[in-house]
Amino acid sequence: MVGGRARSAAPRDLAENPQAWPHADLSGHPPAAVVQAIAASLTGILAERRLSLRGLAAASGVNRQSIADLLVGRSWPDVATIALLETALAVRLWPEGTPAF
Template sequence: MVGGRARSAAPRDLAEDPQDWPHAELTGHPAAAVVQKIAATLAGILAERRLSLRGLAATSGVNRQSIADLLAGRSWPDVATIALLEAALAVRLWPEGTPAHR
């Protein structure tokens, strides 16, 4: 598996309280922190625009379940997924800089 054991657990499972995803505390997991920021940003945009997962899937070409899994922290999204979502929404989802270590 690309990424080795680092991706054997879902991003949300690396949080101190997975039920609080995407706002849960993450310590020492920079990749999971990036996914968390992407999920939080995407959730905010969907709410702000009142856009459904089905609507975003139709616009972006990304499978609805893939979007749901990203939002829930159940998957590690690939670059193509993020690029397609960014293009469809005309926003940057990938966070600036690197995740802060706490």
């Protein structure tokens, strides 16, 4: 697996309180914190625009289940997924001031 064992656990499982996702403390896990920030931003955008997962999947070409897994912290999204979502929504999801790992 690309990234080795660093991604053997889901991002949410690296939080002390996974139930707090997407607002859990992940200060000791910078890559998981980036995924969490993306999930939190995406959750807000979907709610603000009243856009369903099915609608975003159709607009972006990203599988609906992949979007759902990202939102709940079950997966490590790849660059292509983030790029497709950002393009479809015309927003930046990658958090400002965060290095690209």
